[in-house]
Amino acid sequence: MGVGAPEWVTTQLDFVVNWARRNSLWPMPFGTACCAIEMMASAASKYDLARFGMERMSFSPRQADLLICAGRVSYKMAPVLRKIWDQMPQPKWSISMGACASSGGVFDAYSMVQGIDTIMPVDVYVPGCPPRPEGLIHGILMLHEKIKGESVTDRELHRRLRAEDPETVGLPALPARSIDELAKPFGNSTTQNRPSGLVPDRALERPRDRKP
Amino acid sequence: MSTRTVEYEISRAPELGIDGRPVRVPAFPPGVDPEMHGERMLINVGPQHPATHGVLRLVLELDGETVIRCIPHIGYLHSSFEKLGEYRTWNQIVPLTDRMDYLAPYIYNCAYVMAVENLMGIEVTERCKVFRVILMELDRIFSHLLWLGTTAIDIGAFTPFLYTFQERERIYTLHEEYTGARITTSATRVGGMMAEIPEGHLDNIRHFVDTFPKTLDEVETLLHNNQIWIARNQNVGAMGAEAAIDAGLTGPNLRASGVDYDVRKDRPYYDYETYDFEVPIGEHGDCYDRYMCRMEEMRQSLSILLQALDRIPDGPMNVDDPRVILPSKTAAMNDMESMIHHFKVVMEGVDAPVGESWTSVESSKGELGMYVVSDGGSKPVRWRVRGPSFVNLSALPAMVEGHLLSDVIAVNASLDIVLGEIDR
Amino acid sequence: MADDKRFDDALDELEQRPVAEGAETPGPEAGAAGEQPPSVLALRAEFGDAVHRHEVQGKGEHVVFIDASRARDILGWLRRTEGQEFEFLLDLTAVDYGGGRPLQVVYQLYSQRTGAMLRLKAELPLEELEIASVVPIWSGADWLEREVYDMYGITFRGHPDLRRILMPENYAEGHPLRKDFPLRGRFTRAEQTRRALAMAVEDFYIPSELDVVSRRGAPPEAS
Numbered sequence: 001m002g003v004g005a006p007e008w009v010t011t012q013l014d015f016v017v018n019w020a021r022r023n024s025l026w027p028m029p030f031g032t033a034c035c036a037i038e039m040m041a042s043a044a045s046k047y048d049l050a051r052f053g054m055e056r057m058s059f060s061p062r063q064a065d066l067l068i069c070a071g072r073v074s075y076k077m078a079p080v081l082r083k084i085w086d087q088m089p090q091p092k093w094s095i096s097m098g099a100c101a102s103s104g105g106v107f108d109a110y111s112m113v114q115g116i117d118t119i120m121p122v123d124v125y126v127p128g129c130p131p132r133p134e135g136l137i138h139g140i141l142m143l144h145e146k147i148k149g150e151s152v153t154d155r156e157l158h159r160r161l162r163a164e165d166p167e168t169v170g171l172p173a174l175p176a177r178s179i180d181e182l183a184k185p186f187g188n189s190t191t192q193n194r195p196s197g198l199v200p201d202r203a204l205e206r207p208r209d210r211k212p
Numbered sequence: 213m214s215t216r217t218v219e220y221e222i223s224r225a226p227e228l229g230i231d232g233r234p235v236r237v238p239a240f241p242p243g244v245d246p247e248m249h250g251e252r253m254l255i256n257v258g259p260q261h262p263a264t265h266g267v268l269r270l271v272l273e274l275d276g277e278t279v280i281r282c283i284p285h286i287g288y289l290h291s292s293f294e295k296l297g298e299y300r301t302w303n304q305i306v307p308l309t310d311r312m313d314y315l316a317p318y319i320y321n322c323a324y325v326m327a328v329e330n331l332m333g334i335e336v337t338e339r340c341k342v343f344r345v346i347l348m349e350l351d352r353i354f355s356h357l358l359w360l361g362t363t364a365i366d367i368g369a370f371t372p373f374l375y376t377f378q379e380r381e382r383i384y385t386l387h388e389e390y391t392g393a394r395i396t397t398s399a400t401r402v403g404g405m406m407a408e409i410p411e412g413h414l415d416n417i418r419h420f421v422d423t424f425p426k427t428l429d430e431v432e433t434l435l436h437n438n439q440i441w442i443a444r445n446q447n448v449g450a451m452g453a454e455a456a457i458d459a460g461l462t463g464p465n466l467r468a469s470g471v472d473y474d475v476r477k478d479r480p481y482y483d484y485e486t487y488d489f490e491v492p493i494g495e496h497g498d499c500y501d502r503y504m505c506r507m508e509e510m511r512q513s514l515s516i517l518l519q520a521l522d523r524i525p526d527g528p529m530n531v532d533d534p535r536v537i538l539p540s541k542t543a544a545m546n547d548m549e550s551m552i553h554h555f556k557v558v559m560e561g562v563d564a565p566v567g568e569s570w571t572s573v574e575s576s577k578g579e580l581g582m583y584v585v586s587d588g589g590s591k592p593v594r595w596r597v598r599g600p601s602f603v604n605l606s607a608l609p610a611m612v613e614g615h616l617l618s619d620v621i622a623v624n625a626s627l628d629i630v631l632g633e634i635d636r
Numbered sequence: 637m638a639d640d641k642r643f644d645d646a647l648d649e650l651e652q653r654p655v656a657e658g659a660e661t662p663g664p665e666a667g668a669a670g671e672q673p674p675s676v677l678a679l680r681a682e683f684g685d686a687v688h689r690h691e692v693q694g695k696g697e698h699v700v701f702i703d704a705s706r707a708r709d710i711l712g713w714l715r716r717t718e719g720q721e722f723e724f725l726l727d728l729t730a731v732d733y734g735g736g737r738p739l740q741v742v743y744q745l746y747s748q749r750t751g752a753m754l755r756l757k758a759e760l761p762l763e764e765l766e767i768a769s770v771v772p773i774w775s776g777a778d779w780l781e782r783e784v785y786d787m788y789g790i791t792f793r794g795h796p797d798l799r800r801i802l803m804p805e806n807y808a809e810g811h812p813l814r815k816d817f818p819l820r821g822r823f824t825r826a827e828q829t830r831r832a833l834a835m836a837v838e839d840f841y842i843p844s845e846l847d848v849v850s851r852r853g854a855p856p857e858a859s
Contacts (some may be wrong), residue, residue, distance in 0.1 A: 030260060032267050032289055033632055034314035034395050037358070041384070041394075046376035059763030074635075075832040076268055076804045077288040078258055082833055106308070110812055110828075118829050131394055148609035170833055176529040176826035183825035184677065254841075254848045271841065273848050283845060287802035292819075294787075295812055299819055330695040457723050460776020473724075473748055569694030569756060570727065570744050581727050581744065593734075598727040598744075606779040636804060 014151045021065070022054035022147040023089060025140075028064035030084060032071030035098035038130040039070045047133035052140060061087040063136045067120075068136075072100035073113045079170070085120040086169050092172070093147070094138050096122045099129045103181070114183035118174050121161070250561050252280060260416060261289045265362060266631030268605070270620065272427070277616045282609040286602075289635040297502070297595035301561030302328050302402050305595060310396040312597060313633045316355035317387075318347040319575045320633075321400040326481065327571035327582035328402045329525035332564050340404050341482045342524040346417065347399065348573070353424070353627075354383045355576035356506045363503070363625040366434065367444050372431045379427050382420055387516030389413050402562055403537050404530025421517050428510060431635055435503075445499040449611040458604035459610065463578025465627060466507060468494030468501035477573040489516050506628070536562045561590030568594075576585040579630055598605050599633030648669055673698050675752050683710055697755060704741070704758040708768035711756070713744060715773050722754065723746040725770070729779035730788045734815030739788060741767055760790060769795040787813035797844070804832075806839055 027049075031039055031139070043057065049064035061084045073081055096116050102125040104114035116122060116195040123146060126139035150157060173180065184186045218422030255566075258269040267288035273281040293312060298307050309320040322344045329336060361376035384394040390413055391397040393408065399406050409582045451461070456469040466473055474491040476484040492508035530537045538557055543550035564586040572581040578600025585594040604627050611627075612620045645811050672680075672690050676698060688701040702710050714722045716756075719808060725745035738759040745754045758767060770777045781792045782801040788810035792798055800807060808831070809822040812855035838846065 033291075034311055037314055037395060038267075041377060041381070044381070045374050046378065046381045057262075057428065062541050072291055074288060074290050076290065076826055077259065078829065078832040079835050080267075080288070084260055106311070107291050107296065109819055110293045110809065110817070111290050113829065113832075116827055118825075134466075137477065172826075172829045172833055176830070177826075179826040179829055180824050210774065252848050254845060264695060271845050272846070283842070287800075287804070290802040295817075295819060310719070327694075333695075383665065401793065458775050460774065476753070480749060510824050556685075568697075568699075570697060571694070579726065583727065583729065583742070583744075585731055587733070594731045596727070596729045596731075598729075602774050602779060602783075606776065 010151070010153050014153075017152055018147050018150055018151045023142040025066040025143075026056050026058045026064050027054050027068050027090065028059070028061050028084065029052070029057050030069045030071075030081060032069075032073060032077065035070035035130040036132055036164070037070075039097065039136060042133035042136050049137075049140075050170070051179075052144075053056060054115060054140070060105055061085075062089065064088055065092055067092065067094040068097050069094065069101045070097040070117050070130075072105060072107055074111045075113060075117055076111070078113050078119050079118065082119050082170055085165075090164070092153075093123045093143055094120065094125045095126060095136075095143060097126045097128075097136055097139065098131055099127060102127060107131060108183075114179075118172055118179045118182065118194050218453045221389055222511075230365070241262070255617070259285075259589070262366075264497065265624065265629055266634075268624075268629070268631055270608075270624070272547075272620065274617060274618065277618075279612050282612050282620065284531065284605055284608055286445060286605070286631070286634050289432065289631045291632075291636065293636045294379065294595055297592055299591065301563060301590045302564060302592070305592070306400060307396065307398040307450060308505040309597075310398055310533070311632060312599070312636060313355075313575065315358050315394055315575045315630055316351040317395060317397045318351040318399055319355075319573065319580065321397060322348050323571065323575065323580050323582050324584075325400040325402050325575065325586045327569050330562065330571050331567055331569040331584055331586055332536070333400050334403050334533060334536065336404060337528050340529050340531070342402070342520050343409065345482050345484070345487075346414075346517060346524070347521045349516045350383060350386065350420075352513045352576045353510050354380060357383075357511050358624075359628045360508060362433065364627075365624075366621050366625040367441065368442070369435065369438075372434055375427055375431050378476055378534065379424060382424075384411070386416060386420060389416065391416055401530075401537075403533055408529050409440060412605075418521050421514050421521070422540065424514065425511070428507070431462050432507060442500065444618075444622050445626070446553075447496070447501060448499045448615060448619045449626060450496055450498040453609065455610065456497065456607070459607040461578070461607055462600050463575070464502055464505040464626075465578065465604055465607075468505045469493055469497035475572055475579050479572070481571075483510075487516050487519050489513075489519075499622050503624045563588065564592075565589050572598070575600060577630065577633070578604055580633075597633065597636055599636060601627070601629040601631075601634075602634045605629050605634055640659065673752065673754075674677065674702055675714070675722075675747075675750070675754055678717075679710065682713060686710065693755075697753065699755040699757060701757050701759065704760050704767050707741070707743075707756075707758045708770055708773070711743060711745075711770050712773050714754070718748065719750070719753075721749045725774040725777055725780075726747065727769070728777050728784065730784045730790060730813075732788060732813060732815045737760065739765060739790060741784065741790060743770070751833070767791075768793050769798075769812070771795055787811055788815045798859060804835070804839075805842070806835070852857060 029036065029039055041047060043055060049055055067085060067088060069081065088198050096102045100107060100112070102115050104112055108114070113119060124139045124143045126135055218499050255272045255273045255274055256269065257272060259267040269288065270281045271285065272279050293308055296308060301307065306321055306324060309324045310317040311460065313320050335343030355377040355429060357380050361373040364372035387397050389410060391399045451469050453470045456466050462473070470493060472491065472493050477491055482502040489512045492505045492512070494505050534553060539550040539553050544554040566588045568583065568585040568588060570581060570583045572579050580600055583594065583596035584592050587593045608624065608627065611623050615623070647655050672706045673680045676690050679700065679701070683706065686703040686706040688703070690698065703712055704735050722745035724746040725743065726746050727742070729742050731740045731742060740757045740759050743756040754837065760767060767790060769781055771781065772794070778796070779801060782798060784790050785798055786791060786802050788799040799805065803812065810817055
């Protein structure tokens with residue numbers, strides 16, 4: 001296509017818009033537990049977040065671009081998280097920092113949300129317990145790459161991510177079946193599904209074990 | 213025990229009453245007709261808020277800017293630790309303890325295994341005892357540094373935050389050197405520690421101890437005689453000694469009110485009676501005294517660290533008890549009995565005898581109690597954590613009623629709470 | 637091969653390890669009845685048969701079982717009497733041993749004046765989970781008792797404001813730390829998520845807070 005083609009204009013526009021958006025993401029630090037301390041450490045002098053334009057931690061969701069959910073989220077906190085997410089204006093992104101925010105972490109119990117993606121959409125998951133500041137920064141840079149790939153003319157992206165349906169405000173972000181599927185206990189952990197010794201505590205229960 | 217009064221050069225705000233005790237800020241400013249007041253306002257602080265130190269929610273009933281009633285709501289971080297503990301073996305609970313008070317993980321690790329060792333009747337080795345004292349005092353400094361940084365930033369002073377976090381980075385490096393993790397250390401095991409001390413680690417701790425006071429002095433200069441700091445902290449959130457004991461306060465909050473209670477002095481563990489250190493006791497019980505207590509505690513911790521570093525003996529780190537401790541890798545790989553022993557300890561867990569133990573240590577926030585109940589199996593029947601911040605926070609309403617809205621933040625910060633141990 | 641046989645034998649030994657006998661009561665009968673400290677002797681002298689049994693647990697810790705109906709009298713006496721003066725209520729919690737056994741409410745007391753540490757346990761049968769509150773004696777027991785209520789369902793008579801503290805106010809799955817409560821809760825994860833997100837604004841406030849708004853004359857509005 002020639003220089004004067006309309007696609008050239010939009011790609012240049014995309015470049016500028018994405019550059020502006022990613023280089024001054026204002027994080028909304030939704031810090032609950034230990035990951036929040038690592039997030040604070042990322043913002044401190046040694047692993048400076050200011051070099052990414054992110055030192056202005058916006059505690060008001062109305063002025064934030066990026067929700068960093070750092071720490072475990074309980075079911076009591078879930079509506080608060082969802083409300084904060086809903087209050088953020090578009091364009092907005094989210095990082096699920098840590099194992100607890102991504103999947104429930106070590107807390108597969110009655111009060112913990114098994115991953116915040118059941119309640120709100122997530123762009124980048126940062127694993128770790130807690131992730132090192134370098135890990136969080138890696139996640140942020142990954143998000144920068146994602147933002148670079150966006151386009152203002154991409155209707156599909158706009159429909160999927162930017163256009164929010166008022167009917168879905170406050171509802172879980174995943175259908176019920178997916179939530180149950182994701183939250184099923186997994187693995188062959190031999191000891192973690194059995195309570196204390198009042199119930200016979202046998203570590204080995206393979207079918208071919210010989211019983212006395 | 214003898215007390216030594218130290219004269220500090222600070223100025224005290226002039227609003228002391230006739231008897232020298234701080235007076236409560238009146239609900240109505242002078243000159244305003246008390247009958248003239250508007251409607252009460254309901255303000256919700258949190259649970260997502262920069263200055264609540266975690267997911268704490270305070271519902272305030274305000275008359276203008278004066279707090280009439282303060283109702284804290286907690287439970288936004290309730291992670292069912294105690295229930296999870298019933299499904300984990302004794303050693304598997306150690307990683308859970310890191311995540312409760314994530315600001316002083318070593319203290320929780322040590323307190324928990326201390327309770328289990330009391331339950332099992334295990335006495336750890338000398339080297340382990342001294343090393344645990346080193347770790348606990350290091351994390352006391354670690355926790356107070358975070359408290360200092362966040363309290364200053366809540367009041368509005370941003371610079372101490374950067375100074376204290378830079379020092380904390382040095383302690384993170386020390387954590388990482390020993391355990392491999394910055395925050396969630398999981399350093400202890402029942403009967404000993406996770407590993408022998410790596411070479412050079414004690415020298416690095418000593419280097420930290422030698423170079424830390426300079427930064428502490430710098431931060432203190434920024435705050436100590438700063439008129440804004442004094443105005444925001446003196447006579448704010450005062451609590452008397454009787455009320456503090458009744459409310460269940462412990463730690464620097466209680467000592468700032470004048471009560472001389474420190475678990476390390478009253479019911480010493482790990483030979484604390486043989487260390488030469490002092491416990492700072494305050495006088496007025498306000499935020500400024502709590503600040504002074506914690507600053508002085510940091511210095512005392514440095515002194516304990518030096519003594520412990522000098523006296524740490526050589527010898528085995530883990531107790532020589534096959535019930536709890538894994539055999540050495542060489543033995544486990546080379547002979548059958550050791551391999552079976554290793555297998556049993558890892559797969560079935562350590563068995564504790566029937567019984568229970570309530571053990572407490574002086575954590576950076578107050579008295580940390582660990583109550584473990586066993587029925588003879590490898591998992592607890594009940595694991596209860598008496599988190600000091602839980603009880604400290606319940607005293608917050610009594611401290612802020614009658615004060616202004618901005619004082620609520622100052623008092624909340626001075627209580628040094630961590631929601632992980634409140635909500636458990 | 638010889639090694640395989642040894643391995644198999646060792647495995648057999650493992651399997652024949654005695655299983656924890658579930659029929660026995662593990663906790664309450666354990667612990668040697670050691671020498672009784674002065675506070676326990678004084679308690680027996682004062683309250684007679686409301687004090688059941690004394691044992692020594694852990695590292696020299698004294699535990700006394702008391703009658704649940706007289707718990708408040710006993711604890712008040714321990715706080716106020718000259719020579720006892722247990723001014724610190726260090727901990728108030730409960731233990732559920734499971735299998736239909738009674739719940740135990742545990743009080744951990746410390747007296748700085750005498751240096752004595754004492755643990756008192758009151759047993760409550762499952763059908764009658766009610767005990768008098770000790771908030772009039774130590775105001776710090778307020779939140780501790782609310783937590784025991786939330787986690788175990790034990791009602792404290794005379795508590796100024798007994799409501800859930802750690803779980804949401806409208807939590808419908810029961811009392812989590814009871815042994816018959818499953819680790820992952822009674823509802824499915826999808827249902828728990830749905831319930832969590834379905835809370836109305838009024839659910840976030842307790843009635844005495846909503847009063848502030850309604851006292852203004854306007855109907856309680858979303859804040």
